[in-house]
Amino acid sequence: MKILIVGSGGREHALAWKLAQSPKVDDIFVAPGNGGTAGIAENVPIPDSHVPALARFAKERGVDLCVVGPEVPLVLGLANAMAKQDIPCFGPDAYAAQLEGSKSFAKLVMEHTGVPTARSATFDDYDSAKAYLDKHPIPVVIKADGLAAGKGVTVAATREEAEKALDTCMRKQSFGMAGERVVIEEALEGEEASFLALCDGKTVVPLASSQDHKAVGEGDTGPNTGGMGAYSPAPILPESELEKVCDLVARPVVEAMAASGHPFIGMLYAGLMVKDGAYKVLEYNVRFGDPECQPLLARLDSDLAELMLACVEGRLEPSMIAWKPQTSCCVVMASQGYPGSYRTGMAIEGIDEAEELEGVTVFQAGTKIEAGRLVTSGGRVLGVTALGDDLKAAKERAYEAVDRIRFENSYVRRDIGDKGLAR
Incomplete structure (x- = not known):
């Protein structure tokens, strides 16, 4: 089979590396790829946000499966575009991708399904947001509603920081349309963990646990990054807890997406805050984490291509996944x-x-x-x-x-x- 991987980061290199090990895979294209993917696949000079061009390329080259690395093409509707070409896509459609593309959408889904998360309020205008913020205890979290390349979330330890974050989003519009709406929520205490699960629209199978390190500096100091390292498994989320967490934060959301007519296919990622054995969702992602993808695929002892095919064909089973x-x-x-x-x-x-x-x-x-x-x-x-x-x-x-x-x-x-x- 021919596979098109969309993206250009370490996650995409890891996906290409693992998929290339499958006897089912004949050719791999990566758009746009990087220096590492060039050694194991054919890099294609199409930006990951150019949805029509990606769909056209996939059709012209007879691609059998599209695997989407980053969130932007999913939010822009790449899975929808592939569906119009009858090309299966490992990744949700644009509606379900709002779980990552819109913080307020994710909050509404969590409220509807009873998924535990921080208390929050959503605002479309600065004055209302500022009035709410003035009464909110500190610390507080300010989130740009849309995608802001990982830079739209501020955990404010002082009122001055909180007001500056709100001003940056809504007045200065530093994140463009992503910051026109903001979510203000309580700051949760605890330790973060990453929970990822494969989904075929109805069946949800958790992956091994992992833990990312977002802050740039040692001891979790300095500004947040895309991730400075990760490891798997993570003792904070033991294997014995995975099914419980899946029932709590993943299966209700997948059921809600199916009920809405937009079955979730691909990877659902819940960023968790863990404290005293309790779990709350910080955010959802709709794809593999980066860098969590790298240590997870290093441990995966199953055929990744077969797992992804099972997801897009609606026949995923827990017995398909094995770990080193x-x-x-x-x-x-x-x-x-x-x-x-x-x-x-x-x-x-x-x-x-x-x-x-x-x-x-x-x-x-x-x-x-x-x-x-x-x-x-x-x-x-x-x-x-x-x-x-x-x-x-x-x-x-x-x-x-x-x-x-x-x-x-x-x-x-x-x-x-x-x-x-x-x-």
Whole structure:
């Protein structure tokens, strides 16, 4: 079969790497791809937001399955466009993708289905939002309603921070249309975990647990990023709890989408806040997390192509998923300055040396081939992923691999996995 993967990050490199291992897969295209996907697939110079062009390419090249990495093309209706071409898509339609594309939509669905989440209110005008905020206790969370490239959420520890975040969204319109509506919600206490589940429209099967590290600095300090590293499994969300959490935060939502006439097909991701054994949903994503995808696929002991086909064909079963017993740890090597401004075009060396270590795979994110050299092209550059017999071994091996890789102005957090080790 021929597969089109849409996206250009480390998640998409990991998807291509895992799908290429399937005997069912003959050809893989990645649009637009990166320096890593170029080595195992055919990169296609179509931006992931160009929905008509992606659908046209898939039809012309006889693609059998479209696998969507990032959220933007799903919110823009890529699954709908593929359906018009009779091409199955691993990813929800535009209506169901609002679970990620609109914070207020997700809140309404959670309220309707009884999914536990933070108390909140939604506003379309600044004055009403400001009046509500003035009476709200601090800390408080301000969220741009729409997609803001991971930058639309502020956890405000002071009233000044909260007012600035509201002003940034609604008055300065720093996030464009995404910030025209805001959600103001209580700040939840606890520790975050990532819950991901495969969905075929009716059946929901949880994946192994994982934990991301969003803040740029060690000890979870500094601004939020797309993710500086992740590991799986996560002790905060043990295997014995996965079915309970699935019943609590995933199955009710999938049932609601089916009842609305928009069955959810693909990956449903719930960002959880965990405290004293209780779970509340911070947000939903409608695709694999990045970097959670990397350590999860490193541990997956099943045929990913078969799993995705089962989802799009409505025949998913829990028995289809198997996991390697080891722990995996992914450490993101970023460009100094990320998530703010940073330089690009730095030559990358040492990946082959890193992958000589047993159980190590280096997934490329912000890279490209330029004049025959692999160079940096983004903020998050590499996801150095290692398997180990336990979290301590996986972490040590990942950082040993990191230390074999060189590019100018590189930056890593050195504490990925420490939360799990503390447990």
